[in-house]
Amino acid sequence: MSLPENPSAHGFNTRAVHAGQAFEPRTGAVVPPVHFSSTYAQEAIGVLRDGYEYGRGTNPTRDSLQEQLAALEGGTAAFSFSSGLAAEDSMIRALTRPGDHIVLGNDAYGGTYRLISRVLGEWGIGNTPVDMSNLDAVAAAVAASKTRLVWVETPSNPMMKITDIAALAKVAHDAGALLVVDNTFASPYLQNPLALGADVVVHSTTKYIGGHSDVVGGAIIVKDAELAEKIGFVQFAVGAISGPMDAFLTTRGLKTLGVRMDRHSDNAQAVAEWLLERPEVEAVLYPGLPSHPGHELARKQMKKFGGMISVQFKGGEAAARTVAESTSVFTLAESLGGIESLMNYPSEMTHASVKGTELAVPVNLIRLSCGIEDVEDLIADLEQAFSKIAAAAGE
Numbered sequence: 001m002s003l004p005e006n007p008s009a010h011g012f013n014t015r016a017v018h019a020g021q022a023f024e025p026r027t028g029a030v031v032p033p034v035h036f037s038s039t040y041a042q043e044a045i046g047v048l049r050d051g052y053e054y055g056r057g058t059n060p061t062r063d064s065l066q067e068q069l070a071a072l073e074g075g076t077a078a079f080s081f082s083s084g085l086a087a088e089d090s091m092i093r094a095l096t097r098p099g100d101h102i103v104l105g106n107d108a109y110g111g112t113y114r115l116i117s118r119v120l121g122e123w124g125i126g127n128t129p130v131d132m133s134n135l136d137a138v139a140a141a142v143a144a145s146k147t148r149l150v151w152v153e154t155p156s157n158p159m160m161k162i163t164d165i166a167a168l169a170k171v172a173h174d175a176g177a178l179l180v181v182d183n184t185f186a187s188p189y190l191q192n193p194l195a196l197g198a199d200v201v202v203h204s205t206t207k208y209i210g211g212h213s214d215v216v217g218g219a220i221i222v223k224d225a226e227l228a229e230k231i232g233f234v235q236f237a238v239g240a241i242s243g244p245m246d247a248f249l250t251t252r253g254l255k256t257l258g259v260r261m262d263r264h265s266d267n268a269q270a271v272a273e274w275l276l277e278r279p280e281v282e283a284v285l286y287p288g289l290p291s292h293p294g295h296e297l298a299r300k301q302m303k304k305f306g307g308m309i310s311v312q313f314k315g316g317e318a319a320a321r322t323v324a325e326s327t328s329v330f331t332l333a334e335s336l337g338g339i340e341s342l343m344n345y346p347s348e349m350t351h352a353s354v355k356g357t358e359l360a361v362p363v364n365l366i367r368l369s370c371g372i373e374d375v376e377d378l379i380a381d382l383e384q385a386f387s388k389i390a391a392a393a394g395e
């Protein structure tokens, strides 16, 4: 089965397993072979077999992944890159010119802000960080400059704010700008920004899409042919492509995205509800909790609420650091979205690059990436880590 004609006629998990994954015609190998070749024999000068010429331009394994990604995000074209930031860099260079401006969330991923402000800023791209959940503030920021891109993460990282994608698309489009959604936290299983009016979807496929913490990658998905043409040109001309093995691992992970996201979401919901009852906790930031300010909106635009939770402690930085360093099922590490649970102290780890800026993360906050382990073990692990807070404070 190859699902070529109309992939949207099938459900998400069917597309995940089959889109772009036709069996190999010569042998019938159910899993298409990984193509490592860097170049392709030509029939005659300039006469290519099925369009394949050179590995930077096209590779069948990368094509399979790109087809799978487009089918899952509801796009017409997808582009796979060597990392999430490489994807962002190529896409921004394809769609902006010096003098253009990017309005982005004031809690955007630290590496995104660093790329836009410190690398692309030197090449004449301006930026304004703004609270994306405040649409009036966004409209004012967009109007104040020659805004080409409005950039949002929802849920955001690590403050877990929810932004109305459809409303934000209208704000962007009214001003002649494009809406970019970094959909890394939700994944295409939980949220499809293109269907809500976004123009460009960004993924760090390193996270939920790869899903096993064993490959770094990024992707851009669009539905508009002109945008696809521009991004495809930069992908080819700049060359930050994913290699065949990385593309294969990402495809393999993506096939199980739906079942993993259900489990990540269920585990996180139970952990968040447990955290809410704990006396050590000042705030639980999880959109699946009815007390979360974005809960109703998240219910509308997401299928479930995902595996990411941020927690703030009454005991401040010391309590957060104690918990971060006291777990054993949760591993203290950067990144997220893998099957194993990870613990992160953003202000010194993932978001160290925005320390001292207006994107800085509170020092009493830890971020949990809830894996697919047994939830009782996750809660027991947190419980024993919490028991160290008082002991550490008393020392």
Ligand SMILES: *Cc1c(COP(=O)(O)O)cnc(C)c1O
Residues within 6 Å of the ligand: 083, 084, 085, 086, 109, 111, 112, 153, 157, 182, 184, 185, 203, 204, 205, 206, 207, 216, 217, 218
């Ligand atoms: C990790 C991450 C990125 C960057 O992706 P890399 O694969 O690390 O380059 C961008 N956005 C979000 C939300 C991320 O979590």
